Amino acid sequence: MEPSITTDKNSITMEIIEVCLLAGKIMLQSGAETYRVEDTMMRIASAYGMPNSHSYVTPTGIIFSTDGLQPAKLIRISERTTDLHKVAAVNNVSRAIGRDELNPSEAYHQLKDIEKESVLYRVIARTCAAALASGCFTIMFQGGWTDFLPAVLCGGVGYAAVSLFQRLSQVRFFAEFTASFIIGLLALVMVLIEVGSELDKIIIGSVMPLVPGLAITNAVRDLMAGHLVSGLSKGADAFLTAFAIGAGIAVVFTIM
Numbered sequence: 352m353e354p355s356i357t358t359d360k361n362s363i364t365m366e367i368i369e370v371c372l373l374a375g376k377i378m379l380q381s382g383a384e385t386y387r388v389e390d391t392m393m394r395i396a397s398a399y400g401m402p403n404s405h406s407y408v409t410p411t412g413i414i415f416s417t418d419g420l421q422p423a424k425l426i427r428i429s430e431r432t433t434d435l436h437k438v439a440a441v442n443n444v445s446r447a448i449g450r451d452e453l454n455p456s457e458a459y460h461q462l463k464d465i466e467k468e469s470v471l472y473r474v475i476a477r478t479c480a481a482a483l484a485s486g487c488f489t490i491m492f493q494g495g496w497t498d499f500l501p502a503v504l505c506g507g508v509g510y511a512a513v514s515l516f517q518r519l520s521q522v523r524f525f526a527e528f529t530a531s532f533i534i535g536l537l538a539l540v541m542v543l544i545e546v547g548s549e550l551d552k553i554i555i556g557s558v559m560p561l562v563p564g565l566a567i568t569n570a571v572r573d574l575m576a577g578h579l580v581s582g583l584s585k586g587a588d589a590f591l592t593a594f595a596i597g598a599g600i601a602v603v604f605t606i607m
Contacts (some may be wrong), residue, residue: 364421366455366539367399373462374428374441375406375413381441382433382565385573385581391445397438398448399455409582428495440465461545479559482507489556494549498556501538501547504558510532513561524595531558531599539603563589 371392378388388407392415403418410431418425444461447453453461472480485506486499494502502593509530516526534557541547566589574582 361421363455364401364417366459367396367401368415368417368421368424370399370455370458370462371395371404371406371414372415372424373447373459375408375415376426376428376443377462377466378438379408379410380431380434381437382431382435382569383438384569384576385409385578387438391441395448395458398451401496408578409581410588416529434520437468439466440468466569474511478507478511478514481510484560485509486513487556487559488559489552492552492555494552494556498547498549501541501554502553505534505537505541505553506560509536509557510560524591525562527592528599530561531596532602533599534558535600539607544585554600558600561592561596563592566592574606585596 359470360379367571374395375392376389379385385408386394388408391437392406392408392413393404397404401417401606405418407414407417412425414425415499425558441462444453444458449565450460458558482503488506490496498526512533513526513530516529517523520526538547538550538557540554541553547553566585570582570585570589572582573585576582
């Protein structure tokens with residue numbers, strides 16, 4: 352009977368490890384901070400009777416170990432986006448595990464359902480929101496009401512462009528560079544045909560939906576928490592995005 356019992360324990364342990372890794376993977380792909388991912392994984396493992404687990408998380412991978420006979424497992428993260436709804440959903444599963452309401456199999460299936468969920472808002476809804484936000488940012492940055500509608504148009508077109516180019520190209524830099532170039536060119540046309548009046552205010556408001564605000568916040572938060580590798584890499588990612596936006600606008604001003 353002992354070999355059978357050992358096999359059952361090993362299978363349960365592997366199932367718990369899979370639950371922890373899947374939870375961490377969903378959170379990291381959805382824009383959660385590094386410390387939150389590590390904390391959630393260790394809390395789940397502790398709730399299932401593994402208080403001495405260890406996790407090491409970077410923006411591109413997760414290493415998890417139970418401090419037992421099972422070898423450490425590694426998963427690679429190749430795609431990252433912002434979906435705080437999924438982060439909250441994984442947190443709810445983690446809390447349910449902590450209250451002993453879910454066994455490993457039930458938790459795994461719930462996490463799989465969360466992973467398969469599509470983005471909460473469609474591209475059209477996000478584009479409309481970005482367009483409206485662009486107009487509001489223009490007013491906030493001391494722009495006139497005559498520049499509100501041009502900023503709405505430029506911001507909407509720019510966000511739609513970056514969404515399209517990210518599907519066509521695996522390199523985010525080129526998608527963001529092209530989108531910002533389109534924003535600058537369209538804003539310039541608006542001013543030339545006298546639909547808008549202040550070029551700088553229209554451009555500033557229109558590029559704001561492209562600014563990596565969450566990436567910058569997470570980078571600073573990770574650095575403050577002592578996660579230097581994750582903080583610096585996320586900061587570099589945010590810097591490249593900001594550089595791409597600035598370079599696209601700079602090209603427009605160069606050809607004026």
